[in-house]
Amino acid sequence: MVRSIDSPAGVGAGGSLACAVPMCGRVWACVGSSRRRHWLLLCAAAPLLLFLLWLVWWRPDPALVAVFYPAAAERGPPLAAVDSERWLTVPVAPPLPPDGCIFLLETSGRRHITPREWCTVESAASAHPSMLVVLLAAAPRLRRSALTDRLLERNNTILARLDFGSLFADTPFERWYQSRAVLRSPWPAVHMSDAARVAVLLHHGGIYLDTDVIVRRSLAALDDGAGLESERAVASGVLKFSRDSAVPRLLASRLTEGYDPYNWGHNGPGVVTKVLIEGCGLRPAAGDHPLRKLHHHLRTPTAGESGDDVDTNHGRWAEQYCPWSLQQGGADF
Numbered sequence: 001m002v003r004s005i006d007s008p009a010g011v012g013a014g015g016s017l018a019c020a021v022p023m024c025g026r027v028w029a030c031v032g033s034s035r036r037r038h039w040l041l042l043c044a045a046a047p048l049l050l051f052l053l054w055l056v057w058w059r060p061d062p063a064l065v066a067v068f069y070p071a072a073a074e075r076g077p078p079l080a081a082v083d084s085e086r087w088l089t090v091p092v093a094p095p096l097p098p099d100g101c102i103f104l105l106e107t108s109g110r111r112h113i114t115p116r117e118w119c120t121v122e123s124a125a126s127a128h129p130s131m132l133v134v135l136l137a138a139a140p141r142l143r144r145s146a147l148t149d150r151l152l153e154r155n156n157t158i159l160a161r162l163d164f165g166s167l168f169a170d171t172p173f174e175r176w177y178q179s180r181a182v183l184r185s186p187w188p189a190v191h192m193s194d195a196a197r198v199a200v201l202l203h204h205g206g207i208y209l210d211t212d213v214i215v216r217r218s219l220a221a222l223d224d225g226a227g228l229e230s231e232r233a234v235a236s237g238v239l240k241f242s243r244d245s246a247v248p249r250l251l252a253s254r255l256t257e258g259y260d261p262y263n264w265g266h267n268g269p270g271v272v273t274k275v276l277i278e279g280c281g282l283r284p285a286a287g288d289h290p291l292r293k294l295h296h297h298l299r300t301p302t303a304g305e306s307g308d309d310v311d312t313n314h315g316r317w318a319e320q321y322c323p324w325s326l327q328q329g330g331a332d333f
Contacts, residue, residue: 060183067109067138068164068182068192087141088148093134093160098243099205101132102219105162105196106211108189112143115329116212116314118151119322123215125157126321131207131220136162136200147328164192167199172252176259185261194268197239198251205243213237214299214317226272227294234276236268238294250275 102124106113113135125133133156140161142148151157168177173195176182185191197208207219219238224245229235241247254275260266276282294300299317315333318326326333 060188064109064188065183068188069180086144088144088159089141090137090139090159090161093136094158096134096204097132101134101204101206102128103197103200103206103208104133104135104211105193106135106137106139107162107193107196109138111139111141113137113148115147115325115333118147119318119325120209120211120213120215121157122151122322122325124209125154127215127218128220129156131156133157135159138162138164145328147325150324150328162196164196167196167203171199171202172249172256173199176256181259181261187264190264191261191267194236194271195255197236198248198255201239201241201248202252205241205245208239210237212300214314214321215297216299216317216321217297219297226276227298229269233269234273236272237300238298239272247275247280250279
């Protein structure tokens with residue numbers, strides 16, 4: 001196909017430039033002078049060059065490395081030297097009942113839990129009085145507040161240390177963790193969370209929740225499964241599997257065998273989708289019950305919401321389902 005287009009100023013004397021534009025979309029014949037072709041080639045190659053330079057020079061945050069792979073010398077001052085009025089020492093988890101817990105994770109090593117994260121804890125504990133809500137934190141200490149003290153006084157809410165070495169030991173994640181492949185990722189805390197949530201369910205069974213949801217009603221009576229993100233994709237922010245289920249082990253194997261450090265969603269929702277839809281043959285459009293839309297049970301931020309919408313809607317639900325976190329969080333909520 002031959003297309004005639006207006007000639008840019010200074011190109012040719014005929015006022016137009018005949019360009020051969022094949023159907024495949026190649027436009028090399030239309031770019032004009034040799035100098036312009038060189039600039040276009042440089043522009044096309046620049047992203048690849050920048051990515052290669054990033055691979056060569058990028059190094060993971062040493063603080064995050066210490067969180068994921070703590071050595072004895074990196075664990076901070078002796079516990080006795082910590083100001084107990086300002087800091088809360090995160091204890092080792094006690095024995096946990098199988099299939100009787102709701103787990104939330106903080107994998108980045110931050111020294112504080114935000115009011116919105118505590119909102120998830122509060123709403124989950126209120127909706128599940130007979131289950132234990134366990135917040136696993138990678139940091140050895142957390143900043144204390146009236147909110148932390150109030151919520152941890154509940155008889156079904158505990159805070160426990162997230163020890164990655166112990167969590168991944170004797171699971172399909174052990175060799176993956178020891179390889180430190182996660183440190184090659186631009187999103188190491190996200191990918192460590194993708195692995196840790198599956199490992200927790202491997203060990204204990206129960207329910208995993210992301211820390212940006214508000215629980216409106218109990219999930220305990222639901223069958224094992226996960227929440228749908230769309231008719232073709234399964235989310236990894238809400239997972240419910242018993243300790244006897246084969247699915248967490250399938251998820252672990254799929255994640256470790258195909259781990260991609262440079263793809264944000266591949267190791268989380270991507271893996272869950274492949275295992276449940278492609279591996280297990282479930283069909284969301286047909287209403288297979290392990291793949292549920294949990295709108296009646298949870299409030300989660302959606303892709304169509306702007307930042308202001310998220311704040312407004314989240315605050316409205318928080319008034320009803322996590323009032324203490326909303327009140328204590330104030331402007332920080």
